[in-house]
Amino acid sequence: xxxxxxxxxxxxxxxxxxxxxxxxxxxxxxxxxxxxxxxxxxxxxxxxxxxxxxxxxxxxxxxxxxxxxxxxxxxxxxxxxxxxxxxxxxxxxxxxxxxxxxxxxxxxxxxxxxxxxxxxxxxxxxxxxxxxxxxxxxxxxxxx
Numbered sequence: 001x002x003x004x005x006x007x008x009x010x011x012x013x014x015x016x017x018x019x020x021x022x023x024x025x026x027x028x029x030x031x032x033x034x035x036x037x038x039x040x041x042x043x044x045x046x047x048x049x050x051x052x053x054x055x056x057x058x059x060x061x062x063x064x065x066x067x068x069x070x071x072x073x074x075x076x077x078x079x080x081x082x083x084x085x086x087x088x089x090x091x092x093x094x095x096x097x098x099x100x101x102x103x104x105x106x107x108x109x110x111x112x113x114x115x116x117x118x119x120x121x122x123x124x125x126x127x128x129x130x131x132x133x134x135x136x137x138x139x140x141x142x143x144x
Contacts, residue, residue: 023053026065031128031136036068038103049103068105071123071143072098079115098124098140110139 007025027050030037038049043058047066054061077096087093094109096118105126109115123143130136 024051027051028136030065030067031138034128036105036126036128036138038066038068038105039063040066047103049105066102068100068103068126070100071125072100072105072140074118074120074122074124074140075099075104076120077109077115077118094118096124096140098126100126108137108139110141113140113142 024039027037037051038047039051039053040047040063041055041058041060042062042064043060044055046055046057048055049068051063051065053063055063075097077094079092079094081092083091083093092115093111094113094115095107096109097104097106107126109118109124110129124140125143126138127141128136129139
């Protein structure tokens with residue numbers, strides 16, 4: 001009896017991956033293509049970011065992928081001076097919630113953005129960023 005191969009693509013997401021196995025591993029394939037994807041429940045229309053394999057409203061697994069595109073509006077942000085394990089060398093860094101209309105996305109701001117210049121309501125876009133040959137993340141960037 002052969003061993004079943006484990007799909008651990010999600011271990012490639014983030015500075016430190018706390019979850020290597022998930023039902024939304026295709027998220028990594030999309031990041032490799034330069035796309036930021038969430039999911040939408042085909043039953044009730046609820047949208048999710050980060051992507052979910054199952055809907056918490058309809059309790060259904062009938063989901064489809066949804067690309068986060070264009071620009072979003074900065075809703076809130078916080079600059080961190082203390083970080084969870086694995087993120088200490090990134091300090092300080094700024095996290096934010098950005099509303100893209102179809103969904104709200106939580107993530108890290110590009111370090112090139114001066115946190116002192118941030119204003120609630122400003123436009124930001126989202127882009128894939130390679131940390132190294134294996135690890136991928138997304139970051140918010142200024143809209144020029």
